[in-house]
Structure formats: structure tokens, C-alpha cells
Amino acid sequence: MTDDGPTLTRRAALALLGTAGTALALGRTALAQATVPTAPAPTFSGPGPLTAWNGLGPLIALPQKVPLIRLVDRPPLYETPRAYFQSPFTPASAFFVRSNLSIFPASIDLTTWRLRVAGNVRTPVSFSLAELLQNFEPVSVNAVLQCSGNSRTRFQPRRPGGQWGNGAMGCATWTGVRLRDLLKKAGVKSGSVQVQFQGLDKGAGAPGSGGAEYKKSLDLNDPVLDECIVAYAMNGQPLPLVNGFPVRLVVPGYFATYWMKTLSFIRVLTEPDTNFWMATAYLQPDNPRGTTTPQAVKDKKVKFRPVSSMPVRSFIVTPDETVKVPAGLPVTVQGLAMSGRGAVTKVEVSTDGGRTWRAASLGEDHGRYAFRPWSFAWTPKTAGQYTLAVRATDASGVTQTDQPIWNPSGYLWNTIERQTVTVGQAG
Numbered sequence: 207m208t209d210d211g212p213t214l215t216r217r218a219a220l221a222l223l224g225t226a227g228t229a230l231a232l233g234r235t236a237l238a239q240a241t242v243p244t245a246p247a248p249t250f251s252g253p254g255p256l257t258a259w260n261g262l263g264p265l266i267a268l269p270q271k272v273p274l275i276r277l278v279d280r281p282p283l284y285e286t287p288r289a290y291f292q293s294p295f296t297p298a299s300a301f302f303v304r305s306n307l308s309i310f311p312a313s314i315d316l317t318t319w320r321l322r323v324a325g326n327v328r329t330p331v332s333f334s335l336a337e338l339l340q341n342f343e344p345v346s347v348n349a350v351l352q353c354s355g356n357s358r359t360r361f362q363p364r365r366p367g368g369q370w371g372n373g374a375m376g377c378a379t380w381t382g383v384r385l386r387d388l389l390k391k392a393g394v395k396s397g398s399v400q401v402q403f404q405g406l407d408k409g410a411g412a413p414g415s416g417g418a419e420y421k422k423s424l425d426l427n428d429p430v431l432d433e434c435i436v437a438y439a440m441n442g443q444p445l446p447l448v449n450g451f452p453v454r455l456v457v458p459g460y461f462a463t464y465w466m467k468t469l470s471f472i473r474v475l476t477e478p479d480t481n482f483w484m485a486t487a488y489l490q491p492d493n494p495r496g497t498t499t500p501q502a503v504k505d506k507k508v509k510f511r512p513v514s515s516m517p518v519r520s521f522i523v524t525p526d527e528t529v530k531v532p533a534g535l536p537v538t539v540q541g542l543a544m545s546g547r548g549a550v551t552k553v554e555v556s557t558d559g560g561r562t563w564r565a566a567s568l569g570e571d572h573g574r575y576a577f578r579p580w581s582f583a584w585t586p587k588t589a590g591q592y593t594l595a596v597r598a599t600d601a602s603g604v605t606q607t608d609q610p611i612w613n614p615s616g617y618l619w620n621t622i623e624r625q626t627v628t629v630g631q632a633g
């Protein structure tokens with residue numbers, strides 16, 4: 207469990223928004239931030255859940271990036287605006303940014319940079335970027351990267367941490383070297399249990415946590431290891447530095463916490479990793495949905511385990527709350543769906559707030575770990591307020607529900623998303 211460190215200003219802004227109890231468009235957000243810098247920090251037992259699609263913050267551009275919604279500056283939490291999700295692939299320049307430690311490298315010297323593989327191996331090895339590019343078979347995967355705290359603003363009672371709307375996710379074509387090929391070069395010795403990953407970022411981490419080095423580990427017998435890629439390209443281009451240049455780990459279907467940026471150290475371990483980022487942070491209740499209650503946590507009745515695969519989710523991208531739809535004319539409702547637990551098999555849309563559902567058409571299949579676009583033709587007959595909702599089903603047989611999720615860290619939100627639309631008289 208970890209506090210992503212919202213600023214006082216953000217908390218204050220959230221308090222105001224919560225009291226107002228409204229879903230806000232971005233314009234009003236900036237106003238709220240500007241007018242309440244000194245309001246007291248609320249507790250996270252209130253205010254109510256935020257329902258705006260995106261988190262709330264100013265649009266700020268980091269180096270190599272387009273303006274993104276800044277939630278926190280240091281460590282950086284920048285969210286991708288909704289409009290970029292009109293495509294099932296997210297441009298690298300618009301990809302969300304999140305780091306747990308405050309000091310991220312400002313440059314990488316490729317003449318000295320090496321990716322090292324060490325620990326319980328026959329031969330410790332290291333690779334330059336050129337060697338990774340030239341000496342290994344390149345492989346690609348289309349995969350969604352999603353923060354485990356994506357949509358944390360939906361939690362009720364509210365949870366501390368980055369107050370993400372839905373934009374702490376993105377999908378890219380990742381190209382690089384199979385992790386297994388690198389491990390093979392080093393030769394994993396018997397008695398090994400996990401493989402640990404570390405990048406180049408530094409900083410104190412949560413106060414008193416001992417989390418000054420961001421290290422994540424995967425079990426050597428986890429089948430996901432066979433699909434892991436050490437990626438040097440994102441949509442065919444080098445990764446932006448803040449998204450992990452020169453290489454990052456890609457763990458298809460798993461939450462982003464394992465997708466180590468500026469990956470530079472791979473260590474084969476003979477004991478399970480008990481560092482802060484494995485044993486204390488990024489834990490979910492030990493059930494598939496990752497849900498429990500505040501009372502059960504208080505009573506110490508909850509068994510936790512590290513987060514791993516992402517549950518099925520779906521999102522309405524257009525129309526958004528700024529669009530006025532004319533009655534009697536067709537409008538296409540569009541969006542994306544995804545699951546880390548099996549391909550998306552069905553998407554359904556409701557135009558009556560979730561009472562009745564009809565199948566949406568699935569768009570092009572870019573692979574089981576990618577965003578699956580969907581669309582739904584809708585002709586609202588009469589003027590008025592409508593509530594659209596979307597739910598997806600994946601190959602594991604799970605369909606999204608209205609049941610909220612609750613856990614102390616605000617992870618794994620996948621409840622049905624809704625969107626209000628105003629339909630006006632045509633002509």
C-alpha cells in the first residue's frame with residue numbers, strides 16, 4: 207500500500223469538487239484549483255466519488271510529451287486526456303507518466319549505459335543498447351499499460367494516492383528482446399525463485415518505508431515471464447525518457463507496477479523479494495476482484511497478495527459530456543475495452559443507465575492484451591438526459607458489474623462506467 211503523494215492543493219481541490227458533488231469538465235477544474243489553495247485537507251472518508259472521465263489538473267507538457275493532466279509534479283503523475291483514446295493505440299507523446307520516486311534521470315549516456323543480468327546466474331552479463339538491438343531476435347506485442355490505481359477517484363470511501371480518473375492507461379506496440387533470451391545468456395542456476403527488476407530512478411520513496419529503490423520481482427515459474435519483453439521501441443519509436451528510455455520491461459496483461467522503466471538491473475533471486483515495493487506496496491486483497499471492506503481491514507481479517515493481472519474494463523470515449531446530440535439522428539457511441547485475463551469477447555451498451563443492454567460491434571482485434579475498440583449505433587428518439595453505460599466480458603467469462611470495489615490502496619477499479627448525454631430537439 208502506498209500513498210502516491212497528492213499535494214495539499216489537490217486535496218483541497220478535491221474537497222471542493224466533492225462538496226459540489228458534480229462531474230466536472232476540464233474548464234471548471236482549473237477554476238476549482240485556482241480558487242481553493244488554502245482550504246484544509248479533507249480526510250478520504252469523504253468526499254463522494256468523482257465521476258469525471260479524467261482526473262482534474264492543469265495541462266502541462268513534460269520533455270518529449272504533449273500537455274497531459276498533471277495530478278502531481280514530484281514524483282510525476284500525469285494523466286492522458288480522454289480524446290487520445292479515440293484510437294486503440296496511444297501516441298507515446300501522450301502516454302501517461304507515473305514514477306514512484308522523485309529523481310528520474312534527465313538524460314542517459316548510451317556510451318556507458320548497460321543492462322545488467324546478475325544474481326544466481328552462471329555468467330553475469332551486460333548489454334549495450336546496440337547489442338540488444340543487433341544480437342537478439344526482435345519481438346513485438348500490442349499491450350495495455352495500466353496503473354493499478356487507475357480510476358482511484360471512483361473509490362468510496364476515498365483512498366489516498368494519485369487521484370487518477372481513467373487516463374492512467376495506454377496501449378502501444380512494444381518491440382524489443384524476449385526477457386527469456388537475456389536470462390538464457392546469463393544462465394539461471396538451480397535454486398532460483400524470482401527475477402528482480404530495477405531502473406535508474408532514485409528518491410526517498412514513502413517516508414520511513416525503506417522504499418528508496420524501486421524494485422519489482424516476478425516468480426520464475428510465472429507463465430507471464432515467457433511473454434515479457436525488454437522493449438526499446440514504443441509504436442516503432444524510441445521510448446520517451448519519462449516512459450522508460452532506453453528500455454523498459456513489458457509484462458503483457460499485468461498492471462504497470464512491474465513494467466520497469468529505464469530497466470538497468472535484472473537480478474535472479476534465490477529468496478522471494480521482500481523489499482517495500484513487493485511486500486508492502488502494490489498489494490490487493492487475495493481475491494480476483496481485489497475487494498474488501500474498511501471494517502475487514504481494521505479487524506485485520508484481510509489476506510493480501512501482490513497485484514498481478516488486470517481485470518476486464520470498458521470505457522466510453524465519445525460522445526463526451528460536451529457533445530449535444532440531436533434527437534432522431536444517429537450517433538455513434540465509441541470506446542475501448544480490455545482485459546489482462548483473456549481477450550474481450552463481448553461489449554454491451556445501455557442507453558437507459560444500465561437497465562437494458564444491447565451488443566456493441568467489436569472493432570479490429572489487435573491482440574488479446576491490446577485495447578479492443580467497439581462502437582454502437584444509437585438513435586435517441588426524444589430530447590432529454592440519457593445515461594449511457596458500457597460493460598465488457600472477457601474470455602475468462604467475467605462481465606463487469608455495478609458492484610463497487612474497495613481496498614486500502616485504491617487498486618483494480620473495474621466497475622461499469624457511465625456517461626450522461628444531453629439530447630436536444632433536432633432542427
Ligand SMILES: Nc1nc2c(c(=O)[nH]1)N[C@H]1C(S)=C(S)[C@@H](COP(=O)(O)O)O[C@H]1N2
Nearest residue numbers: 302303304305306353405449462465466467
Ligand atoms: N523505473 C521505474 N519504473 C516504473 C515505475 C517507477 O516508479 N520507476 N513505476 C511503475 C508504475 S506504478 C507505473 S503506473 C508505470 C507508469 O509508466 P509510464 O510512466 O510509462 O506511464 O511505470 C512503472 N514502472
Ligand SMILES: [Mo]
Nearest residue numbers: 353354462463
Ligand atoms: Mo502505477
